[in-house]
Amino acid sequence: MSKKILILTGGARHGGNSEKMADAFMKGAKAAGHEVVRYDAGFKNIKGCIFCETCYKLGDNKACSHDEVFNELAPYYEWADSLVIVTPLYWYTYTAQIKAALDKYYALMVAKRPQPIREVYLITCGAGKEDYKYDAIINTHELIAKDRNWENRGVYHVNGVFQKGDIEQSELDELEKIGRNF
Numbered sequence: 001m002s003k004k005i006l007i008l009t010g011g012a013r014h015g016g017n018s019e020k021m022a023d024a025f026m027k028g029a030k031a032a033g034h035e036v037v038r039y040d041a042g043f044k045n046i047k048g049c050i051f052c053e054t055c056y057k058l059g060d061n062k063a064c065s066h067d068e069v070f071n072e073l074a075p076y077y078e079w080a081d082s083l084v085i086v087t088p089l090y091w092y093t094y095t096a097q098i099k100a101a102l103d104k105y106y107a108l109m110v111a112k113r114p115q116p117i118r119e120v121y122l123i124t125c126g127a128g129k130e131d132y133k134y135d136a137i138i139n140t141h142e143l144i145a146k147d148r149n150w151e152n153r154g155v156y157h158v159n160g161v162f163q164k165g166d167i168e169q170s171e172l173d174e175l176e177k178i179g180r181n182f
Helices: 017-031 068-079 096-103 106-110 131-148 169-180
Strands: 004-009 035-040 082-088 119-125 151-158
Touching: 004 017, 004 068, 004 096, 017 035, 017 082, 017 119, 017 151, 017 169, 035 068, 068 096, 068 106, 082 096, 119 131, 131 151, 151 169
Parallel strands: 004 035, 004 082, 082 119, 119 151
Antiparallel strands: none
């Protein structure tokens, strides 16, 4: 069964490890016949939610009254039935851009907009070599899935990658396989 997958990336380094991880997953998912849209939040200036609750009050194309950048992401949230978050680990959790993009999902809830996402998967990497350094991002991922009643498809994380190119080809091959079987 074909899926509509939104890959939300948080890395802000062209050619970085998380970008390569997203590419590998996407390659596999497309090969499996899924529709895939990739939104590179790490290269965007998505503002944080200010809890004004004016979401969509200025029209269907204005998910956020204060953030034109989020207005380009919101339609993908309404389109996708699967969300794959790919991000480097920053201070034990998502990058600020991913956090802002996830916070703004609230706009769909306030405005009672379509929310077809039914499953979520997390792909992350970081310089930390110890597994405990990923506990916070994994826990947050699990809580979001539980709160939204999304099936948690799991987490794939790679420890000990910092410089561009530190990610090993075997990890990318595994992510391509996961994308094909998603």
